[in-house]
Amino acid sequence: MTERKNIYYATPGLLAVIIFASDFLSTEIFKSGYQDFSVWFLLSLFAFVCGWLINKTLGYNHGGKVIFAVIISVSFISVVMITMFREYFGLNDLLVENMILYLLRNVMLGSMALFGMVTCELLILQRDKVNASKSRDEIRNLLESAKREANIIIDEAKIGADKIIYEAQKTADEIINRKNQLEMQLKELIAAEKELIKKYESEE
Numbered sequence: 001m002t003e004r005k006n007i008y009y010a011t012p013g014l015l016a017v018i019i020f021a022s023d024f025l026s027t028e029i030f031k032s033g034y035q036d037f038s039v040w041f042l043l044s045l046f047a048f049v050c051g052w053l054i055n056k057t058l059g060y061n062h063g064g065k066v067i068f069a070v071i072i073s074v075s076f077i078s079v080v081m082i083t084m085f086r087e088y089f090g091l092n093d094l095l096v097e098n099m100i101l102y103l104l105r106n107v108m109l110g111s112m113a114l115f116g117m118v119t120c121e122l123l124i125l126q127r128d129k130v131n132a133s134k135s136r137d138e139i140r141n142l143l144e145s146a147k148r149e150a151n152i153i154i155d156e157a158k159i160g161a162d163k164i165i166y167e168a169q170k171t172a173d174e175i176i177n178r179k180n181q182l183e184m185q186l187k188e189l190i191a192a193e194k195e196l197i198k199k200y201e202s203e204e
Contacts, residue, residue, distance in 0.1 A: 008057040012066045015050040018043055019074045019109045023082065023102055047109045051116030060121045067117065071110035075103050 022043055054063040082102055 011050050011053045012070050015113050016070045016074050018046050019106050022105045022109055023078050044112045047112040048116035051113030052120045055117040055120040063117055067113050075106045078102055078106055
């Protein structure tokens, strides 16, 4: 896991190299022709991609702090280097305006990295929002399906209960009818026995 984290920090290192390399390019990109402009465009694109990768690997909050630290550290190194080697950069007089111009280039590339990171985070949030919406729809559909199944089960249970009650009532009615028939037969039998007894007594 530690080795993987170290690999993640290689992207901010690459971003620092890109920002530092911009100090050696001409500041007059539109006056020097399309070649320097193309180089600036590629550096901006690389910075954007670095910001995207930093957001993917280090996260939005920590990645933003790392990019900000890279901008500050590279800007400080650039100021020191330009101050020490101002003849190489064509600055005979160390003017504040020239120093600010170099710092703005560093900040511009750092801002492109931040823009890449923000763009990546927005896409991630949009994707999570879509997934959350789909999950809510799926949960809603599952709840509706479960509700329908529950209603079907309840209806079937009611039908089954009504059927059981009907069968029980039918059985009870049959038992009552059977009882009544037995009582009537018993009464008829008793009446017949009484008549036989009376007839037997009258014959004696």
